[in-house]
Amino acid sequence: MSKAGHGAGVPDFKHQAAAAVANRRLQEIFDRATRQKDDGRRAILPELGDPLAVRELAARIKDHTLENLDRYLEQFVGQVRGRGGQVHFAADGDQAKAVIVDIARRASAKLIVKSKSMVSEEIELNHDLEAAGFEVLETDLGEYILQLAGEKPSHIVTPVAHKSREDVGRLFAEKLGIEYTSDPPALTMVARRVLREKFRTADLGIIGANFAVAETGTVCIVTNEGNGRYCSSRPRVLICLMGLEKLLPRMADLPVFLKLLGKSATGQRITCYTSLITGPKRAGDFDGPEEFHVVLMDNRRSAVLGSDYMPTLRCIRCGACLNACPVYRKIGGHAYEATYPGPIGKVITPLLNSLEVYEHLPQASSLCGACLDACPVRIDIPTHLIHLRQELVRRGRSPLTFRLGFKGWRLGMSSRWLYRWGAMQARWFMWLISRNGWCRWMPSTGGVWTQYRDLPVMPARPFRVRWAALQKELESEDGGDAR
Ligand code: SF4
Numbered sequence: 001m002s003k004a005g006h007g008a009g010v011p012d013f014k015h016q017a018a019a020a021v022a023n024r025r026l027q028e029i030f031d032r033a034t035r036q037k038d039d040g041r042r043a044i045l046p047e048l049g050d051p052l053a054v055r056e057l058a059a060r061i062k063d064h065t066l067e068n069l070d071r072y073l074e075q076f077v078g079q080v081r082g083r084g085g086q087v088h089f090a091a092d093g094d095q096a097k098a099v100i101v102d103i104a105r106r107a108s109a110k111l112i113v114k115s116k117s118m119v120s121e122e123i124e125l126n127h128d129l130e131a132a133g134f135e136v137l138e139t140d141l142g143e144y145i146l147q148l149a150g151e152k153p154s155h156i157v158t159p160v161a162h163k164s165r166e167d168v169g170r171l172f173a174e175k176l177g178i179e180y181t182s183d184p185p186a187l188t189m190v191a192r193r194v195l196r197e198k199f200r201t202a203d204l205g206i207i208g209a210n211f212a213v214a215e216t217g218t219v220c221i222v223t224n225e226g227n228g229r230y231c232s233s234r235p236r237v238l239i240c241l242m243g244l245e246k247l248l249p250r251m252a253d254l255p256v257f258l259k260l261l262g263k264s265a266t267g268q269r270i271t272c273y274t275s276l277i278t279g280p281k282r283a284g285d286f287d288g289p290e291e292f293h294v295v296l297m298d299n300r301r302s303a304v305l306g307s308d309y310m311p312t313l314r315c316i317r318c319g320a321c322l323n324a325c326p327v328y329r330k331i332g333g334h335a336y337e338a339t340y341p342g343p344i345g346k347v348i349t350p351l352l353n354s355l356e357v358y359e360h361l362p363q364a365s366s367l368c369g370a371c372l373d374a375c376p377v378r379i380d381i382p383t384h385l386i387h388l389r390q391e392l393v394r395r396g397r398s399p400l401t402f403r404l405g406f407k408g409w410r411l412g413m414s415s416r417w418l419y420r421w422g423a424m425q426a427r428w429f430m431w432l433i434s435r436n437g438w439c440r441w442m443p444s445t446g447g448v449w450t451q452y453r454d455l456p457v458m459p460a461r462p463f464r465v466r467w468a469a470l471q472k473e474l475e476s477e478d479g480g481d482a483r
Helices: 013-022 024-048 051-067 069-082 093-106 118-122 125-131 141-149 165-176 184-201 227-233 251-266 310-314 320-324 326-331 342-352 370-374 381-394 400-413 416-433 446-450 463-482
Strands: 086-090 111-114 135-138 204-207 211-213 218-223 237-243 273-277 291-297
Touching (some): 024 251, 051 251, 069 291, 093 125, 093 204, 093 291, 135 141, 141 184, 165 184, 184 227, 204 227, 211 251, 218 227, 218 251, 227 273, 310 342, 320 342, 342 370, 342 381, 370 381
Parallel strands (some): 204 237
Antiparallel strands (some): 211 218
């Protein structure tokens, strides 16, 4: 995806975003998809009675868990092991993938079915599993479509948000050899037939975790298609790959988040299927895995823990901030060239990867606050973005023109005469290059603004002069009245 001229693997956000903005069809698809979910969220949240109070409660539960993560991790691990499960720790993505490949080999697995998991996208798990010779099948409909298309998700909840049903119809006709149709129920039935057969023959299931309960060692997954339930109950071996931050202290905390997740993600009262998995199959159980493994992955989360950015670990990956974000709505998810797009992605991608490599992301925001307004766990994304920008300046990563511009601005703002002189020069210059009161072109850095927007010329009489004239006028009126 990187533009020629950029180093291999170096994100090229500016050009990707410009290409997305120029793609009218893509914008229509995203605009419709995100608005629908955002409207749904707004409409259903009042059912909570006092939505703000519930969201603040959720934030407090998450903060408490993160502040005591060592204790809750120990409790969770003890509970999983006590119920016959196995726990593996992975410092990073490579370790997590090595552990999972090893479990799959020892289980002599051939076919692996996967439920949707952003954390597996984060470490590109499928790539390593396939390289090790396993057949891997994504079973979430959106992820299955992407797997067929060889593409990456463009949204953390609805990964195929960038495709229309006509796109899916053409893809199924090409890859599955069916007759073209764009009828969603017909397309779903085709995918269902393929997936059902695979569920029956899979040796190993891989799931993520929406939440994990320390008190009982339970992993909770929610889906709208029931595929997570198949993945977790049918194969002989089950692996749950989860980030450290997914823990909740008690089972009693879970409903708070289940109520918020469905509403915030898709405007549903609650997600259709909620599965709670506590250890492997026990004697007398109708179904369930014989082996249950939990892979607890850090991947730089512990570096965020205890830092100013710790509240970002509250994130429940609901996607509400994406749906509310005016930037995401315009450019979609692929332009970010990161696993986590949108507002939360702009913060956690630099934190979990490298601020230098993703230095463009914290800048790609108008700081309008729509993400904070939408977030069910009250993550103050705009403030985190400002802090990341400050960090970039501290590390000397801001462009020379930017630094010189702000130095000049500071100088001008601290001297009345310099400010007036600068404003007069700017006014003259704008008159020179303007037509009908608008500047449609600017040289140098100013061109970044006029590339997408016109700039009105500065008024002939500055505010200061008009204000003084108005005051004089009022004073003379008062004088007249007094007479
Ligand atoms: S930051 Fe908030 S709104 Fe965005 S995905 Fe995470 S929980 Fe949802």
